[in-house]
Amino acid sequence: MDEKAQEKVSEKPVQExxxxxxxxSSSPHFLRDENIPKIMHTVVLALLPAMAASVYFxxxxxxxxIVISVAACLMTEYIVQKIREKxxxxxxxxxxxxxxxxxxxxxxxxxxxxxxxxxVFAIGIGKQLFGGIGYNIFNPALLGRAFLQxxxxxxxxxxxxxLSKAAKAGVDAVTAATPLALxxxxxxxxxxxxxxxxxxxxxxxxxxxxAILIGGLYLRYRGYINWKMPLxxxxxxxxxxxxxxxxxxxxxxxPLFHILAGGAMLGAWFMVTDMVTxxxxxxxxxxxxxxxxFLAILIRLFGGLPEGVMYSILLMNAFVPLLNKHTxxxxxxxxxxx
Amino acid sequence: MADNNQNxxxxxxxxxxxxxxxxxxxxxxxxxxxxxxxxxxxxxxxxATLFVLLCSNITVSAVRKIVPGQVRIAAYVVIIAMYVTxxxxxxxxxxxxxxxxxxxxxxxxxxxxxxxxxAEAFAQKNPIVPSIMDALGMGIGFTMSxxxxxxxxxxxxxxxxxxxxxxxxWFEPWIVxxxxxxxxxxxxxxxxxxxxxxxxxxxTVCH
Numbered sequence: 003m004d005e006k007a008q009e010k011v012s013e014k015p016v017q018e019x020x021x022x023x024x025x026x027s028s029s030p031h032f033l034r035d036e037n038i039p040k041i042m043h044t045v046v047l048a049l050l051p052a053m054a055a056s057v058y059f060x061x062x063x064x065x066x067x068i069v070i071s072v073a074a075c076l077m078t079e080y081i082v083q084k085i086r087e088k089x090x091x092x093x094x095x096x097x098x099x100x101x102x103x104x105x106x107x108x109x110x111x112x113x114x115x116x117x118x119x120x121x122v123f124a125i126g127i128g129k130q131l132f133g134g135i136g137y138n139i140f141n142p143a144l145l146g147r148a149f150l151q152x153x154x155x156x157x158x159x160x161x162x163x164x165l166s167k168a169a170k171a172g173v174d175a176v177t178a179a180t181p182l183a184l185x186x187x188x189x190x191x192x193x194x195x196x197x198x199x200x201x202x203x204x205x206x207x208x209x210x211x212x213a214i215l216i217g218g219l220y221l222r223y224r225g226y227i228n229w230k231m232p233l234x235x236x237x238x239x240x241x242x243x244x245x246x247x248x249x250x251x252x253x254x255x256x257p258l259f260h261i262l263a264g265g266a267m268l269g270a271w272f273m274v275t276d277m278v279t280x281x282x283x284x285x286x287x288x289x290x291x292x293x294x295x296f297l298a299i300l301i302r303l304f305g306g307l308p309e310g311v312m313y314s315i316l317l318m319n320a321f322v323p324l325l326n327k328h329t330x331x332x333x334x335x336x337x338x339x340x
Numbered sequence: 341m342a343d344n345n346q347n348x349x350x351x352x353x354x355x356x357x358x359x360x361x362x363x364x365x366x367x368x369x370x371x372x373x374x375x376x377x378x379x380x381x382x383x384x385x386x387x388a389t390l391f392v393l394l395c396s397n398i399t400v401s402a403v404r405k406i407v408p409g410q411v412r413i414a415a416y417v418v419i420i421a422m423y424v425t426x427x428x429x430x431x432x433x434x435x436x437x438x439x440x441x442x443x444x445x446x447x448x449x450x451x452x453x454x455x456x457x458x459a460e461a462f463a464q465k466n467p468i469v470p471s472i473m474d475a476l477g478m479g480i481g482f483t484m485s486x487x488x489x490x491x492x493x494x495x496x497x498x499x500x501x502x503x504x505x506x507x508x509x510w511f512e513p514w515i516v517x518x519x520x521x522x523x524x525x526x527x528x529x530x531x532x533x534x535x536x537x538x539x540x541x542x543x544t545v546c547h
Contacts (some may be wrong), residue, residue: 113512115512116512149516151515151520152519152522153515153516154514154515154517157512250375
């Protein structure tokens with residue numbers, strides 16, 4: 003948003019209308035009436051297709067998990083802000099997004115108390131402990147999920163088939179491996195079409211690439227996310243994944259599989275682009291997104307886990323202050339060897 | 341005499357709260373983080389450290405006038421290493437399971453900075469009796485800290501304390517608590533808690 007606003011500022015000063023309308027004011031020159039609630043509620047809107055897809059593929063339990071996560075996030079935010087004697091800002095929407103994103107990255111069969119625990123960790127430790135919105139180093143939703151991954155390693159890797167496939171088998175639920183696990187541990191590939199629409203086992207909000215893409219493109223259209231981030235992340239995953247694919251097509255999956263499977267889409271559009279935990283400079287943003295994509299491929303192909311999107315983004319989050327410091331654009335004439 | 345007693349009491353008491361090693365001085369964090377995944381490990385590690393600390397403080401204090409200043413650190417390390425070997429062998433002989441669980445962390449007491457720190461900061465400048473009180477206070481404070489860490493981590497990580505199941509089958513253990521990550525989380529919260537309480541105390545004293 004900041005960058006967008008600045009762009010507008012640099013274009014506007016030439017007054018296109020009458021000179022009487024010239025307003026002289028000091029910086030900052032915000033021309034758009036943006037604020038945190040407005041942005042956050044737009045992001046919630048953009049997440050609606052992914053949420054709808056999760057309900058369509060995994061049933062009403064998906065709604066339950068989302069509601070529990072959001073409620074736990076809001077309550078944690080409220081309680082911590084009361085304890086810290088800070089103004090209560092639970093309706094600015096940021097905690098709602100954390101809750102939704104966390105729920106979308108969980109397996110559909112994940113217990114409700116686990117989702118609540120992850121939400122408390124995400125907001126309490128991932129966000130408020132660092133000072134609240136704008137101060138957190140790591141993406142709170144991903145931190146909550148990383149905590150759950152370490153806390154309930156079995157539950158969080160118990161996946162189930164989408165309802166349509168379970169119904170075909172004549173039962174209520176079938177446990178199944180995700181496409182990434184199938185690829186990694188059994189060498190089996192999943193069809194791109196299934197991955198694109200989301201009719202596969204996986205985290206409930208991550209399976210449907212098309213639903214996430216709709217939301218992501220809407221955010222891009224509204225100008226809330228920087229195109230460098232998703233492009234850099236997905237592009238880097240496709241590139242590095244493609245390099246290994248070209249080396250050994252029998253062993254490694256193709257680039258398209260990489261960007262459609264697992265959490266790549268959700269991560270690229272909604273987590274890499276997090277305004278708080280990503281760099282502010284253009285070069286820093288490129289390094290951040292490309293580096294995270296590279297790490298994700300490394301973890302997927304050579305790490306112990308089938309999926310690396312979560313850790314790739316968290317790892318690069320840690321580098322953001324460094325990137326911001328060292329990729330700051332120079333002013334004209336600045337620093338010619340003092 | 342009363343004054344003297346009070347001083348001794350002070351030397352003892354400071355290790356229990358005011359200078360409690362892991363939480364206030366942030367010394368000896370390596371064993372604090374590494375071996376506290378169960379209560380029994382925490383207690384064993386604390387007692388082993390207490391033993392080494394006590395013996396080394398006494399010895400360092402006894403020889404403080406004959407050790408040349410230039411080689412004192414080397415001399416202390418030899419003294420500490422001797423007692424660590426005793427503790428290590430004793431544990432291995434009497435409590436093999438605990439010795440196995442603690443692994444390399446018993447020999448590593450040699451480089452525990454509490455022990456070298458107390459030798460350098462206290463025992464080499466003070467007579468034997470205050471050094472004993474200092475070692476007891478610090479050692480008990482350290483044991484307490486490790487036990488508290490162990491209680492929290494074992495309770496959440498296994499649902500038990502000292503292998504007695506406290507939380508029923510409804511409780512799904514938090515595996516993270518027995519992993520290094522859980523150690524850092526619990527440690528951070530305890531440091532914060534200790535700081536919070538001391539700050540509150542200081543405020544009430546001021547007003």
